[in-house]
Amino acid sequence: MKCSLKWLRQYVDISLPPSDLAKLITAAGTEVAHVEVIGGWDNVFVGQIAVIEPHPNADRLRLATVNLGAENVTVVCGAPNLVIGDKIAFARAGANLLDGHTGEKIKLKPSKIRGVLSEGMVCSEMELGLSRSHEGILVLPPDAPLGARLADYMGDVIFDLEVTPNRPDMLSVLGIAHETAALTGAAVREPNLDFIPAGRSIDESISVEITDAQLCPRYCAGIVTGVKIGESPRWLKDALTASGVRSINNVVDITNFVMLEFGQPLHAFDYDHISRSKIIVRLANDGETMTTLDGVERKLTAETLIIADPDRPIAIAGVMGGATSEVTQGTTAVLIESANFKPSSVHNTQVRLKMPSEASARFERSIRAELALPALRRAVQLMIEVCGGKAAEGLIDRYPGRKDAAAVLLTTSEVKRILGLDVPPAQIEKTLVSLGCKVARVSENSFEVIPPYWRSDLRLNADFIEDIARVMGYQSIPDTLLSGAIPHQEPNPMLGLRLNMRQVLAGFGFQEVITYALTDRPTLEKGMNSPLSPEPLHIEHPMSSEQECLRTSLRGNVLAALAANIRREEGAIFLFETGHVYLPKPGDLPVEPEMLCGVLTSTGSEKVWRGRKEPVDFFDTKGAVEGLMAALGVGVNFVESQDPGLRLGRQAAVIAENKFQMGVLGQLHPRVTQAFDLPDNTCLFEINADVLLPLATGTMHYEPLPKFPAVMRDLAVIVGEGTSHSQIVRIINGFSLVKKAVLFDVYSGKQVAAGNKSLAYSLTFQSADHTLTDTEVDKVLSAILKKLADELGATLRS
Amino acid sequence: MDIKTQLEELKAKALGELAAGGDGASLEAWRVRYLGKKSQLTEILRSLAGLSIEERKEVGALSNTLKIELDAAFKIAEETLLARAASSADAKDTIDISLPGRPFPRGHLHPVCQALGEISSIFTAMGFQVLEGPEVEWDYYNFDMLNMPKEHPARAATDTFWLDAPPNDAGWKMLLRTHTSPMQVRTMEKNRPPIRIVVPGIVHRYEATDATHLSMFSQIEGLAVDEGISMADLKGTLHEFARRFFGTDRRVRFRCDFFPYVEPGAEMAVECGVCRGDGCRLCGGSGWIEVLGAGMVHPNVLEGVGIDSKKYSGFAFGMGIERIPLLRAGVEDIRLFYGNDLRFLRQF
């Protein structure tokens, strides 16, 4: 809502500087987003063209003598529309103007034009910053005061208000005046609504039928005959221009003016084009059509509330009028509609037809039905004044949905309970009265309050309390800390687990990323390398095809993030994300398991002295998962797996406590690396944190420190290529005196027979009850070897 | 020559030799000469046998003192020699300490997660429990129960991602939550006051992405409900949060604002950290930066979950997280947070 200070001042006295008023209104709940000062016109005055002479040295220029009241000045002027006697805007040297051609800011300097001194300039609208028009000079109305500062005569300040959905009253100059009055302690002068009717009784001219009081609680109408359609007077045009509304003709301009003044949308019909003197407010029939003012034929539905005559629809209620009953040059009788429509009905129609308007914006915010009559009176009065019409005797006022605002009982203790501030009863009363409320004292500390007719948002105690607080200013409420008991808290272990995982991985050198929950099917499919199952949840009307559905896996997004970064740098990159995936569940909200996905890759070798030289591989990935799980205190083992997104034979399922599969890890399938344009060696791990959560209890196990010394032995065995480390280690660990077996070398090559490999272990032997002797250890060692030979065909590597 | 004079001469000679310096071998020879079993001092002491008891006492004391003095002098000389030897050895085996250290990989937590964690822990310290809720929600929780019934203008004005899924048996429609506030309702449905929670999480708005808007962003919600909670508590709690998070010297400002699920409603702004209130590009010249929306829980919301609004009252607040690192570090394009460019993320 754009509101002119000049217009506002007609209803309320304002002594504050505009910027201070803007701050006050903002603090009270309606943000003044912008304060525009029109006419920073120093050194520009109202003048009158007294004499026009030809320029001695230029055919296209003329010399004008301008009368400024106290003196005459001469200027050189090239404008075509110079007329003796016209009032104009004269700028002296030093005036800040805009260049008439480039629009840049300039400071006017005295100058000689073709040898003649020009003492200033007669300004165009563009030079004054009023419009883009620079063809001719601005001609002021004949009553413009000669010699006055143009800023005093034409300057204004425009407040641009961002009105919240609860305050339709702030979409009106009068509403803003009431707000200003409450905030500054001034009083409002409401406009006079009187007019003298001179026509026949309105009931002879029109009848109105409302079919649904819910959809149309009130319908008021007035008729003005003998109007002369024409251009609006300057004050009317200026008022509309200040609010950003285009002038059309005097009748339409008056309806818009009153809408801006009262916040009540009006519509003017050409009375002679309403059939059979009857208006019916009803729902349209499915398939009914009408052509709206913009010339578009609209198909109506059974949900569309319309204004109709007995023959056809003549307007879409609260949204737009129809072309057949439009006020045109030939119109002589006007029916003015001032009605109240159900907000949701107007909203739905406006959305369905994609026709938001100034009118629908007000109806949607639920304006009060009480506004309809005063606004109508004002419009009729102005039409008589401006368009020279005669008002019919009486006004139509159908009010089947009448609901008077109920009085609310407000107590000082309730004010104190909500605000935490003692507001004296007298101040409560004064504040509410300043807002236009009717306040009746019920007792020393309680009131009955009725909101003013222009406010639709004051219904509950809390609403009035907010108004008291915002008029007093929130700064008057003290700052206190919560004094009640701290409630019991239920543990939320996922928070701790997530934080642990993130910190451990960051410690390992992984960078955390956050990717969008919305993705597209191709990305999901590429990441999984399999058809999507389940089918992800789709967005009803996606904003773009890249964000069409909810992810069922983190893989695609994280790999895409990796691919984007690998193009920018060489070396190893480790990324991870923890986040939800969304698995559809029939008839219910989706399940949202928390997943962890890490990706590792490298290109070339890190170009850093002593940096990592080997390419990233499976064992980096496994090491990360092992390290993470060790940090979380969860025992895991790894078994061969068959995830289609990973390379067969280079992937493993992550199993916790020998039974819970909580994820997979491995080298990406070549189709996946190709799809994302990633290096072949790129690896991934994926852990379902929901499965991990009950296992990662953080319970610590304590083992007493050993009392007897350990004995270390190395053992290198040769086995077939097909034998795995885990098979060997399981046998070794089966011997009770073996405390630890650590693999330290794997070798296959010239020194062992083809088809074989050698694995070397560092074994730690220890007993809980005595010091081991060499003989004892040797005995166990040969038993281990024998068992390895028997079960795996292993031989000692010598 | 009496023994005293002999001792004096011995002392002068020994210390003189020591002062002349020498290597390890000459120092060892000196020790044998003056402190060894066959040293001159020993010989002098042996010759005491022929003296009277008084003389023996006197000379004995003198020679003991001398022995202590020579011992001390020897230790100093020995240490000086060792130190000199060590430093000359180091000089031959130095490294270029300006070479870079061996790199340890360092990962970074995402700046949004860092901010969320920090904010959560401030409220935890004030007795708020951290809860999380579903990101896919019913309109019932996202709107209806938050005083935004089907035809409420604020609901219509909230740009929502609706899901292509049938409504449930109750007719509820599925959407991506537009704020973390549904957890207010879910929590109050299950728990009676006193309640103090904060809810961090991802939310979505059907909005074109640009430098200051994202279709997905993070929020943190707060709710406190009990007997006697007032707007003064709201202001005090949020002011305390601002002190702990932005710094004790940053001023805060509350103004009236509208959210359907609170009444009275408020917006909190913090003094701009760059210009300290004078106005700059970051704060759009106002000197203040809007940080969060808040208010007293609307009576309709309390009554909706069966909490007596005459007896209990509460406050709620919600803030967007991306603004925080944005404001702290002066990031000008909010899209960077989810662009996952390592050159950006590594700066946090």
Ligand SMILES: [Zn+2]
């Ligand atoms: Zn600033």
